[in-house]
Amino acid sequence: DSGVTQTPKHLITATGQRVTLRCSPRSGDLSVYWYQQSLDQGLQFLIQYYNGEERAKGNILERFSAQQFPDLHSELNLSSLELGDSALYFCASSVASGVASSGNTIYFGEGSWLTVV
Amino acid sequence: AQKITQTQPGMFVQEKEAVTLDCTYDTSDQSYGLFWYKQPSSGEMIFLIYQGSYDEQNATEGRYSLNFQKARKSANLVISASQLGDSAMYFCAMRERPGSNYQLIWGAGTKLIIKP
Secondary structure, three states: OOOHHHHHHHHEEOOOEEEEEEEEEEEEOOEEEEEEEEEOEEEEEEEEEOOOOOEEEEEOOOEEEEEEOOOOOOEEEOOOOOOOHHHHEEEEOOOOOOOOOOHOOOOEOEEEEEEOO | OEEEEOOOOOEEEOOOOOOEEOOEEOOOOOOOEEEEEEEOOOOOEEEEEEOOOOOOOOOEOOOOOEEEEEEOOOEEEEEEOOOHHHOOEEEEEEEEEEOOOOOEEOOOEEEEEEEO
């Protein structure tokens, strides 16, 4: 158990709908990351928050948005869903956002499987 | 250009044998971190081992060790005494600092199958 909690674990929804994925980071971790893993594109970094503020943005679509709340949990909102959005969405967390120290290991949740039909 | 290269798309290994999964990386940063993750068929991404660019000793975690050769930009994962439960996808990832952002850059993964 990594200590990162993601809900829901599985979600099936129709095209055009909107969903919210929720993430609770490990206790003490200030950084939260969102990743998308699809069969044809591998792992794609979406966005990172550090202590409530956006720190880095990756290949996140305009239809997607995220935020990190004062209690450090984070939500990823996916709207106007398309079939191609079907993927495994990971949340991950780390203590800080620095680079080369062991305290910056990034731990992943179990993922949220999203199927758009 | 590929930043993380895993040259083995798939590997079959006999149970109890040692396994080496290859990973080479490309960065001009002096400060970076290297990670290995395991992803079983159930989907979760499990952290295995970490190596910092300034660490002089190779990282070890139980049956996992990282063969870090900085000059060659190589960070191979070694699994000793493989078990059936080691069958999974294995990803090598690097964290560098382009500008002010810190992001994980992922390899394409190696699918490891342990044969009984």
